[in-house]
Amino acid sequence: MSIQLGERVSSPESNSTAPGIDDAAQPKAGASVILDEAAECLRDLHGDAIGSLTVERVVVGVFFTGVKFSDGSTGVAYTPPELIERASTRILGDTTRAYRGRKAAEMIDSSIDGPFGHVIRLAALNALSVPLFQRGCFKTAGSDDLSSISELFAGRKVCMVGAIIPLLKKLGDLGASEIAIIDKKKETRDEATLGRFVPVEKTAETLEACQTAVFTRAAIANGTIEELLRWVPKHAAIAVVGPTAGFVPTPLFQRGVAVVGTVMVTDGDRALEVLSEGGGGYQLFKQCVTKMNLVNPPVLADIKLQNP
Numbered sequence: 001m002s003i004q005l006g007e008r009v010s011s012p013e014s015n016s017t018a019p020g021i022d023d024a025a026q027p028k029a030g031a032s033v034i035l036d037e038a039a040e041c042l043r044d045l046h047g048d049a050i051g052s053l054t055v056e057r058v059v060v061g062v063f064f065t066g067v068k069f070s071d072g073s074t075g076v077a078y079t080p081p082e083l084i085e086r087a088s089t090r091i092l093g094d095t096t097r098a099y100r101g102r103k104a105a106e107m108i109d110s111s112i113d114g115p116f117g118h119v120i121r122l123a124a125l126n127a128l129s130v131p132l133f134q135r136g137c138f139k140t141a142g143s144d145d146l147s148s149i150s151e152l153f154a155g156r157k158v159c160m161v162g163a164i165i166p167l168l169k170k171l172g173d174l175g176a177s178e179i180a181i182i183d184k185k186k187e188t189r190d191e192a193t194l195g196r197f198v199p200v201e202k203t204a205e206t207l208e209a210c211q212t213a214v215f216t217r218a219a220i221a222n223g224t225i226e227e228l229l230r231w232v233p234k235h236a237a238i239a240v241v242g243p244t245a246g247f248v249p250t251p252l253f254q255r256g257v258a259v260v261g262t263v264m265v266t267d268g269d270r271a272l273e274v275l276s277e278g279g280g281g282y283q284l285f286k287q288c289v290t291k292m293n294l295v296n297p298p299v300l301a302d303i304k305l306q307n308p
Helices: 029-052 081-087 117-134 147-152 165-173 186-191 200-208 217-221 225-230 268-276 281-287 297-306
Strands: 055-060 064-069 074-078 157-161 178-182 212-215 237-241 259-265 289-295
Touching: 029 117, 029 225, 055 117, 055 268, 064 117, 064 268, 074 117, 074 217, 074 259, 074 268, 117 217, 117 259, 147 289, 147 297, 157 165, 157 200, 165 178, 178 200, 212 225, 217 225, 217 237, 268 281, 281 289
Parallel strands: 157 178, 157 212, 212 237, 237 259
Antiparallel strands: 055 064, 064 074, 259 289
């Protein structure tokens, strides 16, 4: 399949209102566009075969949501705590949703319903992407960590939106010259030992000044990814990381993303059991997922030219 790079939209003024990077209750339209494009890509690549796939099981876990289809393909996506909190005010008044047996084509449609519909759709998109990754439809880096694409980070000013503590440590190991972190969760501030925290209100100006932007699961889960991408200067590198970004990367590549660091579920039954028992990312990584870096060769080539 061919991958075309889209033009980045000029960034707004630095004093523009920053998106609510931790607010996942009302996903913004931008993410829907990206997910709609991912769904269309999946329909094209799977062809008629998608019509025979149905949902075998859905688990909405405390930390991640998982979807398994009848062919065994399984995907996971971050369950934002804000979504759980707000959904709890509706759950008693909502009609219970039954997802088992639904067609795969319906599960990746933008109209998937229920208080957790958005994150279930994400997990479904990720699940249907697994067979394509297994077939080698997208190019991957030489290793499952960031070392093989260190040119994105070494000696560069990095801005991370939505902090992942192990990733922060890795960026330090890779020699990032500066790490700016935009994440308003107190727990993250307490645990982080690298980087400087930037107020959410300065998201735009911080991204505009970076050489590499790193967007994590929250930006995908809460729908702010499209808006955030517009604030990254054209010369900067972009990485999107986390299990939630495990869908076909074409829509992100078309927006200039250089690498998508994500996972592929290797044992669907075990993954859903982990989630149903309150497990999270650490348990998944140890037992039933494998890391991978999906790369965008034309963009990586441009970055290498910037760093001779």
